[in-house]
Amino acid sequence: MKSIIAISVFSLILSSLSAQENWDPKINSKLSEVLVSHKEFVSIPNLPADKQKMYENIDWVKNRYEKVGFQLKKLESSTLPVLFAQRILDPTFKTVLFYFHLDGQAVNPKMWNQKNPFHPMLKEQKEDGDWRAITWSSLKGEINDDWRIFGRAAADDKAPIIMFLSALELLQKQHQNPKFNIKIIFDLEEEYGSQGFLSTLKKYKEAYRSDYMIIMDGPAHNSNQPTLTFGCRGIATCSITTYGSKLPQHSGHYGNYVSNPVFSLSRLLTSMKSDDGKVLIKDYYKGININKAVSNILNSVPDSTIDINNSLLIHKAESVGENYQEALQYPTLNVRQIGTSWKGEGLKTIIPEYATANIDVRLVVETDGELQLEKIKKHIKNQGFLVLDRVPTDKERLENFKIVTFKGNSGVNAFRTPLNSPFGEKLRISLTSIFGKKPVSIRTMGGTVPIISAISELNIPAIIVPMVNMDNNQHNPNENIRIGNIRQGIKICLAILNTSL
Known part of the structure; x- marks a missing residue:
């Protein structure tokens, strides 16, 4: 009897893996279209000082997300509005609140290796290490994962918005629905402190009410493996x-x-x-207290002290922690x-x-x-x-x-969701199923996101799902997104959307 059960469970796992792997050709066939949409989106300047352009960003997102079944509206704030979207599939389902931001960091065009940071360019790296522009028509052929799109907000945070949208479009094309209700916050001023969004917390607390929260911002682990980050300082x-x-x-x-x-x-x-x-x-x-259980979690992150020190050109690290991950605690x-x-x-x-x-x-x-x-x-x-x-x-x-x-x-103050939380475990299982190996689990990332107070105010277990390449030049000149990360990001979003909560 036990052997029959074991075989049945194994068959279910194989079936699940097989079904998940079928997304790869669907993602590949859609990738050129996704990259063109990304180019169009990044071409809209997104500096909050230019309110007209920020409203153009709102209109672009509203138009695209309405087509995948969302209701969207602008919520009044103390500054620019918050764009809020929701898709309630079944009142009995769990609800996940997703967070993205529409704004980008300021630019100094003289520091960029292209004329206009808001005219995205497709580039490939040559043998001498330089990035050279290639024509967008190159997308009609075989798409190289190591090509990159350069432009302000190409990675932070327009790439995740496109990845999530593309996953929803793929589900829709297959006549499938997410396995939970979805609410989305599009913050228009994250890079400048999220003052507007934070001012809406009390007034729209009921609208934001959800069971879980996923923040789709920031870079993945430098191994470029799917990453779940459970807290930030x-x-x-x-x-x-x-x-x-x-x-x-x-x-x-x-x-x-x-x-x-x-x-x-x-x-x-x-x-x-x-x-x-x-x-x-x-x-x-x-x-x-870094006990053995916590130490095992921190040591499971695939960091190399030698590689980190070599990249920083330092002789040795400070002795606060035994390694990089422990130092962050x-x-x-x-x-x-x-x-x-x-x-x-x-x-x-x-x-x-x-x-x-x-x-x-x-x-x-x-x-x-x-x-x-x-x-x-x-x-x-x-x-x-x-x-x-x-x-x-x-x-x-x-x-x-x-x-x-x-x-x-x-x-x-900091926030941290337990790594063994039911929500985290379910996301980990879904990502393991679709990628064939466990995601990197980060207990605490080093940086600070301005919306920590929102997590506390809304009292929602939150996990950060970073998807862009670590070397994306975030906040700096020549910001970029690696094509392979867009491809992988869509797959990560599909895994999440197919998670039974």
């Missing part, structure tokens, strides 16, 4: 300013007499971090900029009036932004400084040798 910021004399002084007249604030600042910063990179502030890592203390009172061009022989270090703190789920800043402030006090939230008065300068102005912003 938050961010808090602060500035620390130390003082010398009230006005900048001539280094010849007052050198060896007036204290230079740069040195007091550097000694203070040095007290916060060891030579091997570990933060020395009391309780900075409190609550973080701890809060950071990063000095992102240092400045003095001299802001002009060239050099002057002066002793600065003040020195300022601007710091960012990447947060993990176990740490709270406000509490981390308080730990930093307490550490500064313990170094003998008078800590103020303003510029010191003349009286305070005369009475105190060590003064710091500390200004903080607790920012946004």
